[in-house]
């Protein structure tokens with residue numbers, strides 16, 4: 001398959017200096033090879049449909065918000081440069097793909113048990129060493145506080161495909177705080193004067209090479225008025241109650 005041109009386009013107008021502009025998500029250097037197939041299924045490429053994306057610069061633009069009463073006034077937002085039809089892929093959400101592990105409760109109990117044996121002077125078990133290595137190597141805490149971090153995929157510790165089955169739940173995220181594309185400027189619809197619902201949403205999708213990714217889509221005809229998103233309107237999604245809940249403390 002031929003490689004599409006336009007993958008090396010320059011940053012769009014209003015792109016902030018200091019943020020790396022990406023045409024393709026980057027995978028964190030600590031991302032383990034054991035789970036790469038979940039997001040980049042090259043070996044099973046033929047199973048996936050490819051989805052051409054219209055060059056985003058023709059449909060959207062990054063603009064500074066000067067709307068009175070807008071809760072993100074002074075910040076930036078994503079606006080329709082032309083009319084966008086309902087149910088249309090607007091732009092993929094690019095950033096740094098990272099992951100974190102959360103320990104399975106039963107496995108934690110086993111470790112606590114091993115630790116108590118260690119405390120009593122018994123010999124260290126291999127299972128303990130293995131666990132300590134993983135927790136140190138895969139510390140992901142910097143992304144937890146990011147305002148640009150989005151969940152891509154969660155794999156339960158009980159999933160048979162989980163390489164650490166019975167030990168860890170896996171969370172894969174995309175963080176656009178230091179690098180990304182225009183999608184990182186999409187705001188939430190809440191609190192904006194005259195707006196009562198979003199006009200776009202995140203959907204899980206696949207890029208041209210089959211890579212798993214998050215995408216921003218205009219809502220379908222049933223969710224949005226059938227005319228779609230009008231030229232000049234802000235693209236607004238729902239970050240989800242949990243996102244706001246976490247930030248209100």
Ligand SMILES: C[S@@+](CC[C@H](N)C(=O)[O-])C[C@H]1O[C@@H](n2cnc3c(N)ncnc32)[C@H](O)[C@@H]1O
Nearest residue numbers: 071072075076147148184185186187188189190
């Ligand atoms: C993913 S960024 C969106 C782009 C951001 N406006 C910018 O200029 O970089 C998320 C941040 O935007 C702001 N934001 C987005 N939607 C908002 C809303 N409805 N009310 C208040 N702040 C909002 C918050 O500061 C939030 O942490």
